[in-house]
Amino acid sequence: xxxxxxxxxxxxxxxxxxxxxxxxxxxxxxENGITLGAVYALVALGYTLVYGIIELINFAHGDVxxxxxxxxxxxxxAMGLNAPLSGLALVGILALLIVxxxxxxxxxxxxxxxxxxxxxxxxxxxxxxxxxxxxxFILENVAELWxxxxxxxxxxxxxxxxxHLFGVQINYLDIFIVIIAVALMYGLNLFIRRTKMGxxxxxxxxxxxxxxxxxxxxxxxISTTFVIGGALAGAAxxxxxxxxxxxxxxxGFQLGLIAFxxxxxxxxxxxxxxxxxxxxxxxxxxxxxxFFPGGNGIAWSDATVxxxxxxxxxxxxxxxxxxxxxDKV
Amino acid sequence: xxxQQLGLAGPLASARAWLENTHxxxxxxxxxxxxxxxxxxxxLVAVVLxxxxxxxxxxxxxxxxxxxxxxxxxxxxxxxxxxxDLGYVAFFVxxxxxxxxxxxxxxxxxxxxxxxxxxxxxxxxxxxxxxxAGVFGVLLGAPxxxxxGDYLAIVTLGFGEIVPIVFQNLPFFFGNIGMSALPPADxxxxxxxxxxxxxxxxxxxxxxxxxxxxxxxxxxxxxLGRAWIAIREDETAAxxxxxxxxxxxxxxxxxxxxxxxxxxxxNAAFVTTIAPxxxxxxxxxTILxxxxxxxxxxxxxxxxxxxxLRFFDVYLLGTVSNNLEGIPAxxxxxxxxxxxxxxxxxxxxILIVMILLRPQGLIPDxxxxxxxKGIGAAPEDTSAVGLLALEEAGISSVGESxxxxxxxxxxxxxxxxxxx
Numbered sequence: 001x002x003x004x005x006x007x008x009x010x011x012x013x014x015x016x017x018x019x020x021x022x023x024x025x026x027x028x029x030x031e032n033g034i035t036l037g038a039v040y041a042l043v044a045l046g047y048t049l050v051y052g053i054i055e056l057i058n059f060a061h062g063d064v065x066x067x068x069x070x071x072x073x074x075x076x077x078a079m080g081l082n083a084p085l086s087g088l089a090l091v092g093i094l095a096l097l098i099v100x101x102x103x104x105x106x107x108x109x110x111x112x113x114x115x116x117x118x119x120x121x122x123x124x125x126x127x128x129x130x131x132x133x134x135x136x137f138i139l140e141n142v143a144e145l146w147x148x149x150x151x152x153x154x155x156x157x158x159x160x161x162x163x164h165l166f167g168v169q170i171n172y173l174d175i176f177i178v179i180i181a182v183a184l185m186y187g188l189n190l191f192i193r194r195t196k197m198g199x200x201x202x203x204x205x206x207x208x209x210x211x212x213x214x215x216x217x218x219x220x221x222i223s224t225t226f227v228i229g230g231a232l233a234g235a236a237x238x239x240x241x242x243x244x245x246x247x248x249x250x251x252g253f254q255l256g257l258i259a260f261x262x263x264x265x266x267x268x269x270x271x272x273x274x275x276x277x278x279x280x281x282x283x284x285x286x287x288x289x290x291f292f293p294g295g296n297g298i299a300w301s302d303a304t305v306x307x308x309x310x311x312x313x314x315x316x317x318x319x320x321x322x323x324x325x326x327d328k329v
Numbered sequence: 330x331x332x333q334q335l336g337l338a339g340p341l342a343s344a345r346a347w348l349e350n351t352h353x354x355x356x357x358x359x360x361x362x363x364x365x366x367x368x369x370x371x372x373l374v375a376v377v378l379x380x381x382x383x384x385x386x387x388x389x390x391x392x393x394x395x396x397x398x399x400x401x402x403x404x405x406x407x408x409x410x411x412x413x414d415l416g417y418v419a420f421f422v423x424x425x426x427x428x429x430x431x432x433x434x435x436x437x438x439x440x441x442x443x444x445x446x447x448x449x450x451x452x453x454x455x456x457x458x459x460x461x462a463g464v465f466g467v468l469l470g471a472p473x474x475x476x477x478g479d480y481l482a483i484v485t486l487g488f489g490e491i492v493p494i495v496f497q498n499l500p501f502f503f504g505n506i507g508m509s510a511l512p513p514a515d516x517x518x519x520x521x522x523x524x525x526x527x528x529x530x531x532x533x534x535x536x537x538x539x540x541x542x543x544x545x546x547x548x549x550x551x552x553l554g555r556a557w558i559a560i561r562e563d564e565t566a567a568x569x570x571x572x573x574x575x576x577x578x579x580x581x582x583x584x585x586x587x588x589x590x591x592x593x594x595x596n597a598a599f600v601t602t603i604a605p606x607x608x609x610x611x612x613x614x615t616i617l618x619x620x621x622x623x624x625x626x627x628x629x630x631x632x633x634x635x636x637x638l639r640f641f642d643v644y645l646l647g648t649v650s651n652n653l654e655g656i657p658a659x660x661x662x663x664x665x666x667x668x669x670x671x672x673x674x675x676x677x678x679i680l681i682v683m684i685l686l687r688p689q690g691l692i693p694d695x696x697x698x699x700x701x702k703g704i705g706a707a708p709e710d711t712s713a714v715g716l717l718a719l720e721e722a723g724i725s726s727v728g729e730s731x732x733x734x735x736x737x738x739x740x741x742x743x744x745x746x747x748x749x
Contacts, residue, residue, distance in 0.1 A: 055479075056479075057479050057482065057483065116681055116685070119685055120684065120685070123688065124411075125479065126407070126411065126413055126625075127684050127688055129413060129479060129482060130413075130617070130621060130680055130684045131680070131681050131684045131685065133415075133614060133617070133677075133680060134677045134678070134679075134680030134681035134684065135677070135681060136677070137614065137673055137674070137676060137677030137680065138674060138677035138678060138681070140673070140677075141671075141673045141674035141677060142674060145671070145674070253610070257483075257486070257487070257490075260483060261487075264480070264483070300494075300498060302490065302491075302494065303490075303491045303494050303495070303498075306487035306488070306490065306491050307491075309483070309484065309487055310472070310473065310484055310487065310488075313472075313473060313476055313480055313484055314472040314473065317475075317476055317480065
């Protein structure tokens with residue numbers, strides 16, 4: 001089970017696509033990075049929301065994302081889809097897949113919170129983190145028992161083709177991915193700023209005890225946070241499937257780490273930071289694949305992301321948009 | 330899942346009463362079976378064991394010892410200092426590659442041509458592996474230990490992933506193929522290179538393990554050990570009482586790394602072929618599970634955890650799955666699945682079940698189980714004077730959370746009773 005270098009298989013499509021273009025490789029990798037960054041940002045939001053509210057690195061979050069990719073693959077296979085769709089069928093199937101993915105991940109995420117994290121809320125800090133690692137292991141290995149250890153390819157259901165502008169190939173799929181991701185982020189922003197539950201979430205993040213005294217139902221608020229984080233990861237899983245085209249039980253571990261790095265880069269606990277961090281990491285990774293010194297960019301791309309993580313944590317642990325908050329005593 | 334619920338409390342209590350009331354040479358049997366006497370009994374058993382077991386089991390025992398060593402090393406970091414290191418495998422890799430490079434004597438240059446380098450004896454490389462791992466521990470720890478604990482978990486995880494990638498991607502170390510290491514050179518009539526007789530290597534690892542047990546026991550009871558425990562229990566209070574946080578954490582981190590390096594060196598000399606794919610996150614987690622299962626911070630607990638998981642892994646899983654393959658239904662299931670997957674699934678369940686139902690582990694560490702019960706439970710054993718001072722210094726800041734923490738402790742109530 002050697003992990004990180006295998007990630008290249010999916011990424012290879014990115015690099016070869018760019019290499020095959022006679023046009024502007026740099027701009028092309030920027031375009032790839034933005035698309036990839038949209039997926040990272042959606043997953044990073046789940047980390048940042050949960051960390052913001054209960055100060056826990058939800059280690060199982062990446063695997064919650066992975067379960068959306070696995071279940072939606074099963075749905076697509078059960079429906080016997082294996083060719084690009086069009087018209088109403090396309091809209092209907094995409095909506096169905098995204099809803100299924102969001103529901104699967106939201107239910108998983110909130111169940112983990114209920115059964116593994118909630119009983120440990122007053123425990124020493126290490127305890128819920130260890131429970132999260134356990135949950136992650138269980139999710140991964142159940143998925144492996146179900147789908148096997150190898151990659152399973154996800155059929156191309158989105159219409160191929162796209163626009164060619166300034167030497168950059170912009171696929172319809174890329175546009176769709178960015179639109180869906182931005183729409184979800186905008187919806188999240190509205191939810192947190194405008195709704196009563198959003199207000200409760202902000203209050204709980206600031207001071208759970210004071211929020212409880214003001215009549216906020218803490219358990220319900222935390223559960224809602226996990227539902228939202230899970231749903232965003234679920235949507236990310238569906239678009240990731242269409243983009244990378246391969247489903248693997250271990251995807252969640254890697255993508256989860258990258259998304260967590262994105263959340264830390266932006267300033268963990270800050271939702272705008274998570275979005276910014278997601279796009280930055282997507283860009284850095286796409287550029288590193290193409291331009292890494294020595295030319296072996298794919299093999300080094302994950303090491304690059306981790307190096308960034310260590311550097312940010314050392315130089316500016318509060319992230320790009322985060323505030324320096326002293327530890328609560 | 331307390332002893333009462335299992336209906337074991339009664340029989341256990343009467344067994345213990347019998348042990349306490351039966352005296353040999355002025356001491357009760359209970360006295361002989363507790364503390365360092367128990368360790369001595371286990372050591373005697375370990376010494377006679379190879380003459381009773383076949384070589385397969387001796388080999389399993391060696392791997393149990395190596396993992397017990399690693400678990401004790403990680404326990405310094407996780408159990409004593411309360412820092413979560415999820416990339417402990419990195420130090421294992423560094424130790425392993427030190428021995429492979431040093432004994433093999435051959436590397437590759439950037440154009441895949443062989444590159445001959447001088448070789449060194451294992452006995453020199455073992456301490457070198459420890460030192461190198463310690464140096465990397467300091468290099469990684471120095472910038473990151475200033476951060477909060479959960480960031481440390483992720484940074485170490487990243488480090489644990491990067492180190493094998495580096496050995497794989499750099500041109501010198503034969504990439505995916507990996508490297509060969511030589512077993513230790515003979516010492517007088519003792520030969521380590523006989524593939525049919527693992528007993529000398531068994532005693533080598535046993536000796537190193539005993540030395541590490543003595544070292545970690547001494548460390549735990551030293552002023553440094555008390556500073557680690559103070560940091561684990563309340564960082565702010567420890568700092569207020571004059572503990573230099575970064576320096577103390579760095580010492581825990583690098584000493585854990587040193588033990589990891591020693592474990593890696595022994596491992597390379599034992600398995601003789603290593604490849605980057607042997608080292609992954611699964612190993613870091615397995616070692617962590619050994620600690621959580623056995624009892625975070627408890628030396629006998631951690632060794633028991635390592636023995637149980639390793640025995641399950643190496644011996645039981647192999648034998649049981651081989652025997653079960655006779656049954657057609659099991660055979661078809663196994664043909665489609667990797668038994669390793671089921672194992673990791675069980676590991677995940679162990680982690681969650683232990684942390685929820687018995688967070689103090691199978692053999693709890695006394696002080697740690699009190700901590701899990703909340704500071705509200707007054708300490709009975711206050712012999713650690715330094716700690717007492719720290720607890721007093723921190724009392725104002727931790728007092729408010731004490732009331733809540735007792736609720737978490739409810740499930741672990743039988744630990745106190747058993748320890749008396």
